[in-house]
Amino acid sequence: MTVLVPITYKGGIYRHDDIIELIEDLGGYIVQKHVLAQEVVLQSFVPRDDVEQIRRIAKPLAGEVKESPLVGTEIAVISPSLEIHHLPHTSCDIAEYLRQAGAKTNMVGLARGFGKRIANLNREERDVINEHDLAVYVLGNFAECIEHKFPVLQRGIEVPIVITGAPDRETLQKIVDPPVDGYVGGIGRIMHRFRRPEELAKLDEIVAEVARVLDARREVLANDPLSIFPARLKDVIEEKVYEVATLTHPTPVTVQMTGVRVKLPYDDYAPEFRALEIQDGVAIGDIAEVLPSRMRNYIIIRIKPYSETGVMV
Amino acid sequence: MPPLEYFTVECSDGVGGEAYERIAADVLQDLDLLKVIDKLHIYIDPVVPIFVAAGLLRKIPGAVRLRDMAAIRTEGERTIMDISDETYLAPLLTKLWSQFARENVDQPDRFTVVLTLREPVPGDLGEMVVADPRETLYRDIIYAMQYIAPEGFKVRRQYVKGNVFYYVASEDTLPDDIVETLVAGKLALLGVTL
Known part of the structure; x- marks a missing residue:
């Protein structure tokens, strides 16, 4: 299994899409993207062996890659x-x-x-x-x-x-x-x-x-890995739940170490999330608990460990 | 260290005492009170817990009258005020509006206010009190002490009179004789007896 490490990419807005695509192609995940005037900050998880490659490709774009241990928390x-x-x-x-x-x-x-x-x-x-x-x-x-x-x-x-x-x-x-x-x-x-x-x-x-x-x-x-990597779950939700794209929060789906927080109302969306298929017939409800958050009316999804579900997606 | 004549923080906790010295300096600077306060003694005992601030003020300027901020001349029905210091212009306008009605007060430009009255202005207009900086100053001093004191210390007793002030606070009920037993001693360090 590839080990993903948290990094922050900081660079100009010009051709930053290339970097996003590169990270996704390498099997990494973008956790958060900030655009500040002419600057872009990408917080992401990337395979450990590919960090150098990203650094090399980012160099002509004056991009800076540094490891940030707190990404995804x-x-x-x-x-x-x-x-x-x-x-x-x-x-x-x-x-x-x-x-x-x-x-x-x-x-x-x-x-x-x-x-x-x-x-x-x-x-x-x-x-x-x-x-x-x-x-x-x-x-x-x-x-x-x-x-x-x-x-x-x-x-x-x-x-x-x-x-x-x-x-x-x-x-x-x-x-x-x-x-x-x-x-x-x-x-x-x-x-x-x-x-x-x-x-x-x-x-x-x-x-x-x-x-x-x-x-x-x-x-x-790491002793008992989660059934799905939280950043991957975020990607799946963003891809399959259209309403997430309409939210104006800076992080509509917030990645945590053992789950994600989704800023959609629990009462309206919880059943839909439980039934949402991730891959090969495995739904979110099979590998995670979809719970009401105490923060406003958000949803908090807590991923169960592999030992409990016997499934890894 | 703020440039006061006398400034001491007395505290049983060394680290906390130093921190409070810095807090007091920052707060007084932020609220622009360094020029106003002459002496300040702060006593904190987190074990009791109790916070005491005792201090002396410098001489504060008195009430601002209209003649201090404007030259007044009369032309028939019109009284024209040439404003030389616009610091208190806003309270002046408010005062004039309430006393002479809004339609009689005109401000053709930034530094001129014209009052148009059929009958002569009663009394001496120049003597009118426009603002009293002492009113807000006393409030500011108590606010500063509240701001410096540890937050949980909600039970408090405060006093500002003449140039002496004290502020004593705790999270428990304050004993009735706290002023005589504790505060008076701190004021004595500044050479003041209540």
């Missing part, structure tokens, strides 16, 4: 509230930086996540966070507060967690109980944009930490 950036204390600087800068590394990030502002004793996480927030591949908690300045509130904020969260706060990494590791998957210290509540070199280095540290946690999760997934 949906990450929740969680802020204790949507007040001016936490937004926009810290949370938005982190979310934006993760986006540059290829992830699809959603900001989750908790209704009552602030304070030491009064912090809370409600059921809807918990379910929304659990629909992501990873949660980044952007917390504040005091070790004392993080120690008290974090057990409440992570109650019921089943996805890997990376926590950031002003105390250093070691202190965070000591005070966070039960332990989480990743820690980045030295980023607290700040009231200005990340622009100094040491602050930008911290953002790189977050990306590295998130990538490390996700790689570990990918390794676990």
Whole structure:
């Protein structure tokens, strides 16, 4: 089986269709395409052995290919509230930086996540966070507060967690109980944009930490592969469900590590999706669960592993 | 470090204290309050938890009157105001409209306002108070303190009078005597007794 690696292609708009075709011909998948004025950014999965070839072909077009470990993941950036204390600087800068590394990030502002004793996480927030591949908690300045509130904020969260706060990494590791998957210290509540070199280095540290946690999760997934590669499922849906093309969302079908989120109403489209044939009589309903998402009225499709279905398409 | 006469953040958590120094500096700069605040002492104890900010203001300019911002002359029924400083032009127009009705107030160009009245203008028009920067300033200072304080600290007591202000907040109920026991001590560091 070919191993697909996540890459980002950045280049001019001129002849970028050639690159898209090349990636598709090589058996890769485009996860997301951004067109920004004269520039195109393609986030895609390509076979590992063909990365050099894409690089070579992209060279005359002044295209740049780089590996981005976060492509094909949906990450929740969680802020204790949507007040001016936490937004926009810290949370938005982190979310934006993760986006540059290829992830699809959603900001989750908790209704009552602030304070030491009064912090809370409600059921809807918990379910929304659990629909992501990873949660980044952007917390504040005091070790004392993080120690008290974090057990409440992570109650019921089943996805890997990376926590950031002003105390250093070691202190965070000591005070966070039960332990989480990743820690980045030295980023607290700040009231200005990340622009100094040491602050930008911290953002790189977050990306590295998130990538490390996700790689570990990918390794676990590789032991029992999914019945269909999520990016392939996205391609099938986009090809066969006409309504997806009419959506104005930036990512109407969002690729996750173990499934996809489709931004169509669940009540109207779920039966159609369950019956949608992927290949050789195998329907989505046979190899995945089509569930209502807690995010608006979207559909979330969770792909079952091969061990459960015995089918690989 | 903001260029205040006195600026200290007192905190039991070293890392948090440094972070709050930066936060306070950023907020005061963003809200353009560095020129207004003379001394500021911030005390934070996340264990209690409690946040106290005590400070002194510099001398603030008083109310802006019409004669401070315009030259006034009368030509028969018309009173012509040549605006020299248009900072408070919008509140001036609002005031004139409400006092003399909209149809009597005309603004032929950016720096001229003409008031046309059949009877003479009552009192001295030049003495009319157009705006009082102190009103919004006090609000801005309390907003800045709210902004600096940790977010969960929703129970608060605030005070601005003359050139002294304090702001004390917590997420738990504040004791009745908090001002006498804690805030007064912080104000004393600035040489103020309430």
